[in-house]
Amino acid sequence: MRATKYIDSVPHSNKGEPAMESRSRIRVLIVDDSAVVRQTLKEILSSDPEIEVVGTAGDPFAAAEHIAEQAPDVITLDIEMPRMDGLTFLKKIMSQHPIPVVICSSLAEEGALSTLKALEYGAVEIITKPKLGTRQFFEESRMALCLAVKAAASARLRPLGPSHTVEPKLTADAVLSRVTNAMVETTEKVVVVGASTGGTEALRTLLEALPADSPGIVIVQHMPELFTRAFANRLDGLCAVSVKEAETNDTVIRGRVLIAPGNHHLLLKRSGARYFVEVKDGPLVCRHRPSVDVLFRSAARYAGQNAVGVIMTGMGDDGARGLLEMKEAGAYTIAQDEATCIVFGMPKEAIKLNGVSKVCPLQSISSGILNHCR
Numbered sequence: 001m002r003a004t005k006y007i008d009s010v011p012h013s014n015k016g017e018p019a020m021e022s023r024s025r026i027r028v029l030i031v032d033d034s035a036v037v038r039q040t041l042k043e044i045l046s047s048d049p050e051i052e053v054v055g056t057a058g059d060p061f062a063a064a065e066h067i068a069e070q071a072p073d074v075i076t077l078d079i080e081m082p083r084m085d086g087l088t089f090l091k092k093i094m095s096q097h098p099i100p101v102v103i104c105s106s107l108a109e110e111g112a113l114s115t116l117k118a119l120e121y122g123a124v125e126i127i128t129k130p131k132l133g134t135r136q137f138f139e140e141s142r143m144a145l146c147l148a149v150k151a152a153a154s155a156r157l158r159p160l161g162p163s164h165t166v167e168p169k170l171t172a173d174a175v176l177s178r179v180t181n182a183m184v185e186t187t188e189k190v191v192v193v194g195a196s197t198g199g200t201e202a203l204r205t206l207l208e209a210l211p212a213d214s215p216g217i218v219i220v221q222h223m224p225e226l227f228t229r230a231f232a233n234r235l236d237g238l239c240a241v242s243v244k245e246a247e248t249n250d251t252v253i254r255g256r257v258l259i260a261p262g263n264h265h266l267l268l269k270r271s272g273a274r275y276f277v278e279v280k281d282g283p284l285v286c287r288h289r290p291s292v293d294v295l296f297r298s299a300a301r302y303a304g305q306n307a308v309g310v311i312m313t314g315m316g317d318d319g320a321r322g323l324l325e326m327k328e329a330g331a332y333t334i335a336q337d338e339a340t341c342i343v344f345g346m347p348k349e350a351i352k353l354n355g356v357s358k359v360c361p362l363q364s365i366s367s368g369i370l371n372h373c374r
Helices: 002-008 034-045 060-070 087-097 109-120 135-153 174-183 200-206 225-237 292-302 320-328 344-350 362-373
Strands: 028-029 051-057 074-079 100-104 125-126 190-195 215-223 244-245 257-258 265-271 274-280 309-310 332-336 358-360
Touching: 028 034, 028 060, 028 135, 034 051, 034 135, 051 060, 051 135, 051 344, 060 087, 074 087, 074 135, 087 100, 087 109, 100 109, 100 135, 109 125, 109 200, 109 292, 125 215, 125 344, 174 244, 190 320, 200 215, 200 309, 200 362, 215 265, 215 292, 225 244, 225 257, 265 292, 292 309, 309 320, 309 344, 309 362, 320 332, 320 344, 332 344, 332 362, 358 362
Parallel strands: 028 051, 028 074, 074 100, 100 125, 190 215, 190 309, 215 257, 244 257, 309 332, 332 358
Antiparallel strands: 265 274
């Protein structure tokens, strides 16, 4: 009965909740219906001296008890669970007693939209569950999981926003206008964007504000493999611009947005007047693959002063040095301001390096891009 009442109305724990900075470690609750996964996640997270696993739960009802008693700083949450699915539980958490949530999912591409829905409901990060494999693969999974938890712990939670309906683009005008402009204007400005924690919703806000004939855009969003295609498809249904997961040799043209596929780096290249992208394997750069630094440095080299660089919400310093290189090559560079960032990490580091031409709130980035490109 207690768990049922708790889920119906999530209370604050009656135990003291010390401020984050006074705690020596980040307190994590693991919620997953698989005992093997719970144990694996516990071992991985406990290996980091900055993280403490305060409990594990096999379903949301058991998790509710732990939340009331332990007051965790971060929750890792599976989507598919018995008795109550993860999305329903997430909505209850975020609407009643918000706690940073990291979605830890094994869902493949066909279930990726459900996981992306979790980001709309307020989840901070998506990671894929660690799998058995090479030592390198496991180490990269461990790094990704620990980084996601640390990012979530420092995230500024936002209120639960309205749901967005994706409607198919059925008019030929938008398609024809994009193709026509692309044929005559392939040497205009090119925009490169980097984002991490909180970036999925920030990118939606940015791209929804852009008209169909906007300059070509290339994006790196830190996101696992298989989820980026679903993310691109969803944005394509919401925005006037065309959005797709990038493939090698895709041309960067007006009205098109290309998003780096998860687990692959994305580079901007140029052949004559034509900008295009290259998808590449390679080691982690700034602890990420794809890396914002890789995209930004390629833009500095191949686009120079014709490029616009935008660095958005995210933890760490990925993209900071690359944005500085872009600015030194003559590019115009924009950083999202602290007030509108979920995590003011990546923009802060770029500003510290003097790699930013302008700092502005999320809602003004689109106009900043368009005004400069005019």
